[in-house]
Amino acid sequence: MPHRAHLFSLKIGHALSQACVADPYNGRRFSQDLLAGITVGIIAIPLAMALAIASGVPPQYGLYTAIIGGFVIALTGGSRYSISGPTAAFVVLLFPIAQQFGLAGLLLATVMSGVILVVMALLRLGRLIQYIPESITLGFTAGIGVVIATLQLKDFFGLDVATMPEHYWDKVATLVAAAPTAHWPSLVVAVVTLAIMLIWPKLKLPVPAHLPAVIIGSLIGLYLNQHGFAVDTIGSRFSYTLPDGTSGFGIPAVMPEFALPWLQPGPDGQPLTISWSLVQALLPSAFAIAMLGAIESLLCAVVLDGMTNTRHSANSELLGQGFGNIVAPFFGGIPATAAIARSAANVKAGGQSPVSAMVHAAVVLLALVALTGVLAYIPMAAMAALLLVVAWNMSEAPKALHLLKTAPSSDILVFLICFLLTVVFDMVIAISVGIALAALLFMKEVAEMTRVREISEDKRYVSEPLPQGTTVLRVEGPLFFAAADNVFGEISLLSGDAHTLVLQMDGVTLLDAGGLSALTKLIQRCQERGTRLLISDLQFQPLKTLAKAKVQPIERVLKFFPTLEEALAEA
Numbered sequence: 001m002p003h004r005a006h007l008f009s010l011k012i013g014h015a016l017s018q019a020c021v022a023d024p025y026n027g028r029r030f031s032q033d034l035l036a037g038i039t040v041g042i043i044a045i046p047l048a049m050a051l052a053i054a055s056g057v058p059p060q061y062g063l064y065t066a067i068i069g070g071f072v073i074a075l076t077g078g079s080r081y082s083i084s085g086p087t088a089a090f091v092v093l094l095f096p097i098a099q100q101f102g103l104a105g106l107l108l109a110t111v112m113s114g115v116i117l118v119v120m121a122l123l124r125l126g127r128l129i130q131y132i133p134e135s136i137t138l139g140f141t142a143g144i145g146v147v148i149a150t151l152q153l154k155d156f157f158g159l160d161v162a163t164m165p166e167h168y169w170d171k172v173a174t175l176v177a178a179a180p181t182a183h184w185p186s187l188v189v190a191v192v193t194l195a196i197m198l199i200w201p202k203l204k205l206p207v208p209a210h211l212p213a214v215i216i217g218s219l220i221g222l223y224l225n226q227h228g229f230a231v232d233t234i235g236s237r238f239s240y241t242l243p244d245g246t247s248g249f250g251i252p253a254v255m256p257e258f259a260l261p262w263l264q265p266g267p268d269g270q271p272l273t274i275s276w277s278l279v280q281a282l283l284p285s286a287f288a289i290a291m292l293g294a295i296e297s298l299l300c301a302v303v304l305d306g307m308t309n310t311r312h313s314a315n316s317e318l319l320g321q322g323f324g325n326i327v328a329p330f331f332g333g334i335p336a337t338a339a340i341a342r343s344a345a346n347v348k349a350g351g352q353s354p355v356s357a358m359v360h361a362a363v364v365l366l367a368l369v370a371l372t373g374v375l376a377y378i379p380m381a382a383m384a385a386l387l388l389v390v391a392w393n394m395s396e397a398p399k400a401l402h403l404l405k406t407a408p409s410s411d412i413l414v415f416l417i418c419f420l421l422t423v424v425f426d427m428v429i430a431i432s433v434g435i436a437l438a439a440l441l442f443m444k445e446v447a448e449m450t451r452v453r454e455i456s457e458d459k460r461y462v463s464e465p466l467p468q469g470t471t472v473l474r475v476e477g478p479l480f481f482a483a484a485d486n487v488f489g490e491i492s493l494l495s496g497d498a499h500t501l502v503l504q505m506d507g508v509t510l511l512d513a514g515g516l517s518a519l520t521k522l523i524q525r526c527q528e529r530g531t532r533l534l535i536s537d538l539q540f541q542p543l544k545t546l547a548k549a550k551v552q553p554i555e556r557v558l559k560f561f562p563t564l565e566e567a568l569a570e571a
Contacts, residue, residue: 037359
């Protein structure tokens, strides 16, 4: 089907070729890409640093991700407007990996996730995004938003917390216990930054809110530090040592350099020894990163398609995301995926092709080389306020509230369970349980749609009086394993002691192995009781299933008819 071709196509650099080769690319379009790329690059700089910090690694690794991952994915992916880099969705996954395995383990898990994404693309699994219910995506994104917000409270209030526990409720208890240590200068910076983030959009200015918010928050932090009120900043929180022995504070003003991921610092500061046991330990995390990256990227591509009236190539996008996450860790990049907010900003700024995403990566690289001294002054409290807004946007609270008000009870149950499992345990458990529960509830609802009606005296179907002992039943709905036993149990009950049973099955669209087994049992019971079973109006799929199972007419027991009229004439 041509309208679904985008779900099955696979080509390296699909978006780039469609946007710059299939559509003529000229200077005017390049100038639009240049402006959009600069705009999104400026937006990405503080976000990339903040998300890296929230993920448990120094801020420069977020910049490396936006530079390398953002460029490679734009070059090789399948969505022409997507901007890729570190995203809020990954925070709840990456933070525990960084705590347990260090930067080296996190980068190795990222490479593994990239390989999984490439395999998913080769298997043409991009189309499966359409089978994930909204209740699941809203549930885990709302849960992720809550977890991210909780993790920011420490820096927002300037609490004295040495290390955060692993489990959510322990985190909450630790934060509550540390409440008396709240630091008012940090809180002032955080509140001002947050207030600007909330008020600025109402001014309808073209400058995104987080830029003036971070700048003003940094100026307030600088003023307080100069007057003896210590406010923690990127420069005071993070330090680095270069290969030549040079050390410093904040972010190193050097370009990303090639290094094997497992030779980066581990949990004890020493490189990891790569082994099969380490790969096994990281595999569940890598799989989770790949699944979330696929969901996030393809959902972003669907949103952008709606904004621009275009079509992305789902499998090509997975391929590009895979390549980006394989390459980026060799230059210090953590997991990257398409970011909905930055991608939407790219469209609104006039982006025309993946060239704008490449320009965005170049802008971040320029900031890394030229502005690290300035970036070191950004207060951690300002970063926390920025991430609180990111967490709120991530949660999609208005959509979640609308779902709670309007959705069927089964969708609400799936949403709540996904949300709670994401917060209390992790996103992998939440999505796994959510999909299983959604599938079970869906099967239950579909099974309840399958019903049996007696039409022996319904003049719309039976116009002539029937012989004594003849029962006519109409079956409607799919006869699959979840419905078959109940349906055929009801058929046995309704047929009673009838010597002739007529089943009209024109309303049966599906007959699976479970339905076939239940039908076979009914045929056996009819044979044992001496009841004639006449089946009419079989649709193609049930007829094909019966033919494949070699179900044949049985003399004086089972017979098939193309129409109900012919079956009644036989009765």
